[in-house]
Amino acid sequence: MKRLSKHTNKEIHKLFLSFLLMILLTALAFFLVLYQLISPPFLIVLITFFALIQIVIQLDRFMDIREKEGGYRLTSLIGGSFVALLAIVFLILL
Amino acid sequence: METMSTQMHLNHKQAQMNILAFWFLIGAEVVVFGCLFGIYLAVKSLTGQGPTPNELFKLNEIMLSTVVLLTSSFTCAIAVYFLNLSKKLLTLLFFLITILLGLAFIGLEIREFTLYVEEGAKISTSAFLGAFYLLLGTHGFHVLFGVIWISLLLVQLWLKGINQETAPKLFIASLYWHFIDVIWVIIFTIVYLIGKV
Amino acid sequence: MMNVILDYLLSLPSDIIFADISFTIMLIATVYFLTKYAKWKWLWSWITSTDHKKIGIMYLFVSFLFFIRAGIEALLIRMQLAFPNNEFWVFQGERFNQLTSTHGTVMIFLVATPLLIGLMNVIVPLQIGARDVAFPFMNSLSLWLFISGGILINASFVAGGSPNAGWTTYAPLASKEFTPGPGNSYYPIGLQVAGLGTIMGGINFIVTIIKMRAPGMRFMRMPLSTWSMFITSILIVYAFSALAVALLLLTFERLFGTVILSASEGNPLIWQHLFWIFGHPEVYIIALPAFGIFSDVISVFSKRKLFGYPSMVFAIILIGFLGFMVWVHHMFTVGLNTNITIFFALTTMLIAVPTGIKIFNWLFTMRGGRIRFDTPMLYALGFIFTFVIGGVTGVMLGTVPADYQYHDSYFVVAHLHYVIIGATIFGVFSGVYYWWPKMFGKKLNETLGKWNFWTFGIGFHITFFPMHVMGLMGMPRRVFTYPEGDGLGFLNFISTCGAFMMGIGVLFFMINIYITTRYTKKRVLNDPWFSRGRTLEWTIPSPPPAYNFARLPEVKSREPLWDAYERGNKNINFIGEYEDIHLPNSTSLPFFMGIGFLIASFGFVFEIWPVALSGMLIVFLMMSIRSFQQKNGIHLPKEKVRVQDMRGED
Numbered sequence: 001m002k003r004l005s006k007h008t009n010k011e012i013h014k015l016f017l018s019f020l021l022m023i024l025l026t027a028l029a030f031f032l033v034l035y036q037l038i039s040p041p042f043l044i045v046l047i048t049f050f051a052l053i054q055i056v057i058q059l060d061r062f063m064d065i066r067e068k069e070g071g072y073r074l075t076s077l078i079g080g081s082f083v084a085l086l087a088i089v090f091l092i093l094l
Numbered sequence: 095m096e097t098m099s100t101q102m103h104l105n106h107k108q109a110q111m112n113i114l115a116f117w118f119l120i121g122a123e124v125v126v127f128g129c130l131f132g133i134y135l136a137v138k139s140l141t142g143q144g145p146t147p148n149e150l151f152k153l154n155e156i157m158l159s160t161v162v163l164l165t166s167s168f169t170c171a172i173a174v175y176f177l178n179l180s181k182k183l184l185t186l187l188f189f190l191i192t193i194l195l196g197l198a199f200i201g202l203e204i205r206e207f208t209l210y211v212e213e214g215a216k217i218s219t220s221a222f223l224g225a226f227y228l229l230l231g232t233h234g235f236h237v238l239f240g241v242i243w244i245s246l247l248l249v250q251l252w253l254k255g256i257n258q259e260t261a262p263k264l265f266i267a268s269l270y271w272h273f274i275d276v277i278w279v280i281i282f283t284i285v286y287l288i289g290k291v
Numbered sequence: 292m293m294n295v296i297l298d299y300l301l302s303l304p305s306d307i308i309f310a311d312i313s314f315t316i317m318l319i320a321t322v323y324f325l326t327k328y329a330k331w332k333w334l335w336s337w338i339t340s341t342d343h344k345k346i347g348i349m350y351l352f353v354s355f356l357f358f359i360r361a362g363i364e365a366l367l368i369r370m371q372l373a374f375p376n377n378e379f380w381v382f383q384g385e386r387f388n389q390l391t392s393t394h395g396t397v398m399i400f401l402v403a404t405p406l407l408i409g410l411m412n413v414i415v416p417l418q419i420g421a422r423d424v425a426f427p428f429m430n431s432l433s434l435w436l437f438i439s440g441g442i443l444i445n446a447s448f449v450a451g452g453s454p455n456a457g458w459t460t461y462a463p464l465a466s467k468e469f470t471p472g473p474g475n476s477y478y479p480i481g482l483q484v485a486g487l488g489t490i491m492g493g494i495n496f497i498v499t500i501i502k503m504r505a506p507g508m509r510f511m512r513m514p515l516s517t518w519s520m521f522i523t524s525i526l527i528v529y530a531f532s533a534l535a536v537a538l539l540l541l542t543f544e545r546l547f548g549t550v551i552l553s554a555s556e557g558n559p560l561i562w563q564h565l566f567w568i569f570g571h572p573e574v575y576i577i578a579l580p581a582f583g584i585f586s587d588v589i590s591v592f593s594k595r596k597l598f599g600y601p602s603m604v605f606a607i608i609l610i611g612f613l614g615f616m617v618w619v620h621h622m623f624t625v626g627l628n629t630n631i632t633i634f635f636a637l638t639t640m641l642i643a644v645p646t647g648i649k650i651f652n653w654l655f656t657m658r659g660g661r662i663r664f665d666t667p668m669l670y671a672l673g674f675i676f677t678f679v680i681g682g683v684t685g686v687m688l689g690t691v692p693a694d695y696q697y698h699d700s701y702f703v704v705a706h707l708h709y710v711i712i713g714a715t716i717f718g719v720f721s722g723v724y725y726w727w728p729k730m731f732g733k734k735l736n737e738t739l740g741k742w743n744f745w746t747f748g749i750g751f752h753i754t755f756f757p758m759h760v761m762g763l764m765g766m767p768r769r770v771f772t773y774p775e776g777d778g779l780g781f782l783n784f785i786s787t788c789g790a791f792m793m794g795i796g797v798l799f800f801m802i803n804i805y806i807t808t809r810y811t812k813k814r815v816l817n818d819p820w821f822s823r824g825r826t827l828e829w830t831i832p833s834p835p836p837a838y839n840f841a842r843l844p845e846v847k848s849r850e851p852l853w854d855a856y857e858r859g860n861k862n863i864n865f866i867g868e869y870e871d872i873h874l875p876n877s878t879s880l881p882f883f884m885g886i887g888f889l890i891a892s893f894g895f896v897f898e899i900w901p902v903a904l905s906g907m908l909i910v911f912l913m914m915s916i917r918s919f920q921q922k923n924g925i926h927l928p929k930e931k932v933r934v935q936d937m938r939g940e941d
């Protein structure tokens with residue numbers, strides 16, 4: 001029971017760290033935009049990158065995308081992203 | 095039954111199938127939101143008589159809703175963590191916090207929209223606003239659905255405890271909730287932040 | 292009061308009165324016969340069934356009804372176009388537009404797609420050795436959403452006017468500004484409901500195939516029907532989601548006044564992009580399962596192993612993947628950037644390659660085989676012939692400069708029917724003849740089958756071959772007449788004659804069903820196709836018991852049954868002990884959810900919000916009930932299974 005609680009404590013720490021990181025990234029992006037510290041094209045790339053990190057954290061830490069067998073979850077997501085990306089690119093190029 | 099762990103419930107064949115099906119639903123939802131983002135990006139500059147994104151958005155308030163939703167995602171993860179430990183009351187509590195935060199988010203969003211409309215930024219004012227409300231509305235509707243869904247599950251959890259039926263459902267609902275959060279992160283970045291750049 | 296109703300009825304146009312009357316007669320007749328033969332309980336047991344075979348049969352039945360309706364529309368179109376400057380009944384101008392629009396919409400969404408989903412339902416679990424699909428409840432829900440959306444689109448004709456902007460419903464024509472009536476609201480809302488059901492079906496089959504295969508049934512041992520239906524399900528999940536957004540967008544344009552698609556304030560091309568991001572994969576959604584069916588049929592009736600199985604699987608996957616990257620070939624003439632156009636022209640040409648591989652594999656399979664020309668095989672051969680022509684015209688259309696000539700002409704109408712009827716409709720006929728014995732335990736009459744094939748097939752070429760020429764002569768599609776002096780009269784007349792011949796072909800099919808059901812006494816064995824069966828569905832009784840497999844089949848190769856025959860056995864081995872079998876409960880919730888969606892949709896179409904809201908409430912209520920339900924299912928004790936299984940064997 002003791003060992004279990006130690007282990008679980010670690011788990012909760014991990015979750016909390018992920019959460020903290022997400023809040024931090026959000027806040028950082030927010031301030032960067034608020035005070036326009038960096039030139040726009042670079043800023044856009046940077047905050048998009050922040051968003052990507054957050055997404056990966058959510059998928060990996062909270063949503064358990066790395067299952068043991070198959071990799072179907074990731075496949076489904078990649079398929080959807082592929083179609084979505086095509087749609088976005090050609091709608092922007094319109 | 096009583097002695098089975100939550101992990102065993104989740105590893106049950108039907109539960110595994112449900113989870114897999116849900117991941118394919120997420121794949122579909124990615125396309126849905128991808129297309130909505132595409133529409134938004136395509137017409138972002140078509141503001142017509144209406145305000146531009148830069149004139150419209152008030153970042154401070156959006157920051158607040160973002161923190162609310164991110165926190166709800168965190169509490170949801172904690173709830174699942176307690177679900178895995180088969181702690182009924184704690185699971186219940188954290189899911190409850192999650193949906194309360196979800197409700198707060200919806201409240202903030204409604205307030206935001208009414209403010210915009212009062213300023214004359216209606217859904218029919220310009221193509222940009224149409225796409226904005228379409229995207230945000232779809233997301234908000236997902237949040238609302240999640241709140242109602244999880245509330246129903248919580249009633250079941252209360253009545254039946256953690257078992258073969260409730261455990262997978264709650265787990266899947268948590269996936270849904272995190273997914274909504276992922277979408278919000280993208281909305282926050284692409285719509286609000288970049289709209290302000 | 293009576294007078295008011297009578298006045299109203301008499302004020303209606305004659306075609307609507309006719310539709311109303313014929314519908315009323317059919318309704319009364321149905322009720323009468325159901326009552327006379329005391330079949331209401333029986334009907335209810337079908338409505339509430341969660342058995343994948345029954346759901347599949349209902350899918351097939353309902354889509355066949357829609358096929359007849361849209362087929363009658365096709366005949367009306369052809370009658371209006373039979374002569375130059377013709378004025379047939381009321382079908383000019385606006386009414387003609389409604390006719391072509393519903394013909395196309397119904398045929399694509401409510402005929403081609405669900406017919407194949409019906410076959411998928413019947414066949415996939417049997418071919419992978421499963422006792423049911425992964426989600427029987429959701430399966431039933433898919434069915435009722437499809438029926439609900441279908442009823443909505445079909446009802447539009449008599450309730451306020453049909454969609455009239457073509458099956459593609461391009462904006463801005465489809466927006467309120469240009470078509471204010473309810474017609475074009477039916478389209479996005481009805482299809483949204485049906486599409487939702489289709490997405491659920493797609494997910495259901497993906498999970499079924501991934502998780503429920505019998506022991507030993509590896510992916511590379513699955514029959515090609517199952518393979519193609521697997522890839523189709525994946526395409527459905529992604530493509531129909533894009534459609535859902537397009538439809539949502541159009542709904543918002545029409546009901547809530549957004550201006551995203553408006554020509555002056557927004558950009559109408561957004562609709563075209565979203566629609567074709569869905570639209571081209573949809574072509575493969577309805578073609579791939581047909582390819583799979585033909586692969587199975589050709590191999591069985593040639594008594595040969597399918598040539599190049601791995602390359603067939605690879606080709607299907609490649610087609611599915613490339614299918615998402617060619618959609619702009621529907622938009623070559625809107626004046627996009629040249630580089631974009633070139634890219635999509637290239638991918639379009641590329642997709643012809645895997646398709647070509649498949650054609651050659653089929654031909655090689657037949658080479659040296661002991662071919663039997665039964666109806667399923669005839670349809671398969673007819674398909675190869677027809678589809679090659681359709682493929683060639685497809686490559687012609689994919690050539691950008693040439694497309695500027697062909698675009699929006701009858702050449703396109705000819706091309707699309709060559710591929711859709713050639714693949715999907717022939718495929719469904721082939722599959723239905725092939726699996727009919729498995730579904731109903733009786734074989735369809737072979738003589739009538741041949742009549743069916745030859746009239747339908749020859750009629751098809753008579754109808755559509757001249758359309759190529761009409762298109763090249765400059766006849767545009769979606770017009771209700773053409774002038775005397777253009778020299779189009781003769782070809783059009785021929786085409787109309789062919790259409791009636793196709794109609795006769797369909798009549799033969801219906802007569803065949805009637806005669807077989809009514810008069811054929813002989814019940815078929817497990818494998819009715821002269822012991823040529825190869826795959827698992829022929830190892831179990833026809834029709835199979837509710838649980839399909841009493842014991843799980845042993846799968847050690849791609850063609851377990853054929854290998855057993857080769858070894859001189861009568862059937863494959865079934866492994867494992869008899870066990871208690873768990874069957875899903877029947878349930879009426881999906882049916883009522885369908886009704887809820889129907890009510891809500893009418894509310895949305897006519898913008899009566901209380902109705903819309905109450906419909907949604909019904910749906911929500913049903914969902915909540917479902918959520919709280921204890922899902923026990925029915926347990927079949929193993930003794931019973933054993934006894935039934937023994938009886939089946941002699």
Ligand code: HEM
Nearest residue numbers: 362365391395398399403457458459704711768769770790
């Ligand atoms: C009985 C056989 C059929 C006949 C005689 C027939 C006839 C026609 C004709 C003449 C048109 C052109 C209307 C126009 O452009 O003015 C048309 C359009 C079309 N047909 Fe068929 N058809 C038949 C079966 C089918 C089937 C089985 C499908 C698909 C499963 C189908 C799908 C379509 C589509 C998508 C259009 C385009 C509608 C539009 O322009 O919006 N047809 N058909």
Ligand SMILES: [Cu+2]
Nearest residue numbers: 571574618621
């Ligand atoms: Cu295409």
